[in-house]
Amino acid sequence: MTVRSSRLACLLAAAALAGCAAPTPPAGDAALQRIGHIVVIYAENHSFDNLYGLFPGADGIANATAEQATQLDHDGTPLKELITFGNDGKPDPRFPPMPNKPFRIDAPPVSRSIDQRVPSPIHAFFHNQEQINGGRNNLFAAMSQVGGWTMGYYDGSPFRLWQWAREYTLADRFFMGAFGGSYLNHQYLICACAARHENAPDSMRVKLDPDGKLTKKPGSPSANVGAVQVVSGGGGQVTPDGWSVNTSQPSYQPSGVPPAEGGSLDLVDPKGSGSMGQPVPPQTQRTIGDTLSAKGISWTWYSGGWNAALADGRQPPSVKRQVIYTRDEGSPMFQPHHQPFNYHARFAPGAADRAQHLRDGDDLLRDVAAGTLPAVSFYKPAGRYTQHPSYTDVKSGDQHMADLLDKLKASPQWKDMLIVLTYDENGGYWDHVPPPSGPGWGDRLGPGTRIPALLIGPGVRRGFVDHTPYDTGSILKLITRRFGLEPLAGVREKAGDLTPALQP
Template sequence: MKHLLIPALLAAAWAPAAQAAGSLDKIQNIVVIYGENRSFDNLYGLFPGANGIGRAFVEQSYLQTDMNGKVLPQLPPTWDKPGVANKDIPQGLPNMPFSIDAPPINQPLNKATNDLVHRFYQNQMQINGGKNDRFAAISDAGGLSMGHYDGSSLPMWKIAQEYTLADNFFMGAFGGSFLNHMWLACACTPVFKDAPDSMRAKLDANGNLLTKAGSPTDPLTGAPQYQDGAVTPDGYGVNTLQPTYQPSGIPPANNPALADSSKHPLPPQTQTSIGDTLSEKKVSWKWYAGGWNQALNDRSQIYGGKINFQPHHQPFNYFSRFAPGTPDRAEHLKDGQEFFDDIAKGHLPQVAFYKPQGELNEHPGYTDVMSGDAHIAALVRKLQASPQWKHMLIVVTYDENGGFWDHVAPPKGERWGPGNRIPAIIISPYAKKGYVDNTPYDTTSILKLITRRFKLAPLPGVRASAGDLTAALQD
């Protein structure tokens, strides 16, 4: 079957498979580890038995076009900045996926590449109705968007071979990290009705971004420049916004616990989150963030310093329930070191989320793949040695695709997503061993799993059509 966004085919493909949940009641601890910015094909496109890059070559579904639908004669250069090509990646690469870590490029997994645009409207324009054929034309990194790795040397690849790799798992929302962290927390898009006009995207009649005056029109000569913004015209936050509560990318003005309100942080949100539904049922849970305490105590570590702490990766810090000084904040928002300590002591809560700090999260631009992958794999091994392991389920996945191409069309959803395919690995004594799970999932499947296991009230944004990960469990 060709992976195109054809409604009749997608209706069938996106219907959840029959789910074997005989082991679910035995799970007492669910751990979610949330990496950064990798499409499935970028890391696992060569994984044996998975729907990988080879399928794209059979179907010839990889060809990239310009904005008029004309097939490009070659990939655009990898842009370092507007009009300036990267010297380490050759120009004139053929119009097809290429190996970043093989000749003629030979950039290993422990070397960071350029960052790539991964924003709400650009992502939809790259997907182009399911063709996935405008990644190179729209990316501010040009042809790099078509790059992938041989991930077989990665420690997490080996863990995926031991347990279950989901090869039909999609990011919850279009675009970047901010919105996809919110979708992990609440399956919702934040509201910013009073955002100034300067923060709102400017769209044409088709809902696509308007270009700036003088924007390049040929992808081979430069990346397009758009009249983009963090907020939709009708007041929803879809690209990176800073929290009102510290740690924030906006320094305080008077109150050291708050961002300067004149710089327009996102107002505290009040939508129902998975934290609310867990607390309502008295199910213990924590969000552990690498570098949390350091970022609170030293602003130089926010978007910089050794740990490169990313405030927009901390979704619960955007909600009024977790305001500074509240009991819920003290109980649920924790530093990453406490995660390591709780693993060793066997004191993890029933639901644990872990967010690696910037240097260890695999995000292109400011870190490499191998450092974060090795960090996550080491944590998995520590979890396996924990007293709680025998009744544990771990989900290792990524927030979004990071602007990297993937050959599988996202399922037809709604205004917010789902976006492109990303890796997800299900690890548990009860997970199927050496298994590739083709069940359709997205980020909200994690919420669905937690909700089902602990009999929570369902969150309204969780997609009914997506599976709940129980197909990865043994009968």
Template sequence: MKKKLIHATPIAVAAAALALSGCGGNDDNPRPSISTIKNIVVIYAENRSFDNLYGTFPGANGLQNATAASKLQLDRSGQPLATLPVAWGGLTQPKQSVTVTEAQTANMPNQPFSINDPAGLNVPLNIATRDLYHRFYENQMQIDGGKNDMFVAWADSGGLVMGNYITNADTLPLWKVAQKYTLADNFFMGAFGGSFLNHQWLVCACTPTFPNALNMNAKTSVSAVENDGTSLTLDPTSPASAMDGKPLFKNSGNLTPDLYAVNTMQPPYQPSGNAPADGGDTALADPNPAAGTTLPPQTATHIGDLLDKANVSWAWYGGAWGAAVAARQSGQWTSVTAGNLTVPNFQTHHQPFNYFADLAPGTEARAKHLLDGGMDGSEFIKAIDAGTLPQVAFYKPQGNLNEHAGYTDVESGDQHIAEVISHLEKSPQWKNMVVVVTYDENGGFWDHVSPPKGDRWGPGSRIPALVVSPLAKKGFVDHTQYDTTSILRLITRRFSLPMLPGLTNRDEKLKANGAQPMGDLTNALDIAL
């Protein structure tokens, strides 16, 4: 009895033929049910749009599908740019073996370009570019109602936002993994903007709050926003054209006018980018530092709470977490603090559970669930090899291995994640495992696909996602609409959990706007539903 292959693409004709012939399951050998999944592993990398890394992947909705209109970038006036502006400050980070200066990026055509094109800028995948804006309001202004035509206009990096990489199985280690399993090409970041907010949406499908901000130093971080609720108010001195410099805003802060935290805030608990208060508890961050960037403990329900109630084991493995804790305790924090290029460049705002009151220092829950992933993921890999991963495991690579522009390159992180997957494939738990590899957000890089119109918080721009599993469809490109919350949906469906409010609200808003509700990644799996 033949089974229909959902969302099949030409990427692997042979694989499709096998599936259609019934090898994925028949009356005598039925496909496994969702209960076959015993372990879900989430690997969360950093800051790449789909087109930036997978724009030429066979069978995917890539650069070849981008229309002339979707490629053309408009200036702040709404008129097409004659050329791309320079990459302000240069395209590459300083002190590297390859350097591309600001002047070398002048007069580039107004269209996407390949950063590593040998006939062009020729910046290989192992060289870090400068960072780019990836912030809540700026991302919405760049998306421009779905036209994606103002990425350059509202960037602080000039033409770099239009950059992508020529990649294949020989240059990008995870490309081979995508060829072998499932690549999702219609997967969007859960929230507009940057890493802080998208990590929160990964674990709770919610946006943090700071209700007392106006009575604290955080009051200076309330954004100045136009009446549309999505655009920042320009400073009168802001250059009129992207050709003349980056935009200047009256206040692009961390908080919305109604006191939701949307850009980078620091955890209230150590390890935090904010030191303890003078004479205060050394396990805590100063609750009211001069910069006003310590978020108060959050009390919203997160996925860990639901898993605990259902007696499902789970853990967050933070790469270099143990090193960061030790550095804070010993006073050597400069070796790991955010913004420092010293390995491992631990990023405190990439640890979302460290913001929640029920996982505070000293609690049994913290000791049980917030685990050290080890330097270079060594402790996480030990658990993989020993077959002792909990039923749900999140892994966050340390800063120099997460692919974030500005402080690391693509190649080192991609190779690291591919090596972790190699261990997972050999794990005693592998046969019942589903691994999801994705990126927290686009890092400011342009993508040609319009995100569906959802709720106030997202979804934002399109990002890569891989589903890796013996249960995954092989050699398959999945066009199902997903976003970061689809990971929570998969966990929820598999373990029969109640829906987090943010998931229900997003689907209601999507449907109200004429879009489909978000998928739960099961279309990427060869299982019976």
């Protein structure tokens, strides 16, 4: 018998034949198989340089080239200075002009502490592509409604999450899976895809110029004096050929669109609602939830404020919302477009999968304490704790997520746990590292700007900065490899699967 046939015989009859052993798996596979529970925490709207640009050992702001750090006007000339614009598109008197280079938000003369709310730069699909400018990253200020504010960053060393990053692994080559904003990147997190909205009205479709870029309004000002103006405002919700890429609402509650008068309270008014536009039709693309369920692997999407938002959304349309998109004191500031599974037909109201897999953030805390987390957990903090600029501050989310990490570390399931804490997208903030491109990397959806990613757990390398190129789809690739799932078609071939961050 040949060596090859002998090895095959051992594999086929290993349980019955004494002295036969299966081949030793590679170290990466062995480390991966020690992981029994994966927890994904999904925060909001910060680039890597914005929060971790000063992190020791990481590719930070000091490594930016002059071309990357110097922002250009629309005509290709360097801006004279960085001006922050207000809601009217004119210079905001609250913020001083700054030299044309990255600047500290939390230091003079800007001096905004981490417990203060700050402007939120536009973060939209086509804007982000133009800001990246072929990898030069020098049109962030020109293509933002807040102008030069996009170049601000923090000294993150006081953050509690920074200390977790120092103790475990910080990935400094992790890119948001899709260009633009939260809505699309939440869809990317679960399916490496975009939703389809073929029948969207013209009012929701982007208007592009012959070069495939946003159509600027006639007389749109120089970025030296005012914010850019485009025909489609926020960039348009739907591409000309029917892909839903900017913030749009689900057809199921909780949604930014209320129920129809006299209609089912579980559904939304199909005509839509004002600036929200028409809801996205229920989706049928294959998700990571589908592939996990197909293999019988337990999983849950936990969301802060889910139960309260569901009750809020199911009120008659005449009742003012108290939770959904509400910034009033005491509201969790629930964001329906951060709930990707709620866009998919498999999780429609009344469906068994909805009740089983979509649960409230309070359920997460109970499951952590009891040691009953499923094999795969996704956690979306309530809007108040996501660190999203404008409607919350950095400190609240830092404390909230660090407190959760403390609870996870004290959980009975910690011993085989891997936590991936990352951000949905860059929030319109500048970063100097060009996104990967070319075969196996770049496609129509992305990847977009670099974002922070922390890997935490007893099997993770300690005090490590991981320079492996990843994107949001790397989380899907990790889960798929660990549990032997059917791969999702949109996951990029060259994106790493996060296993380099594991201890050998």
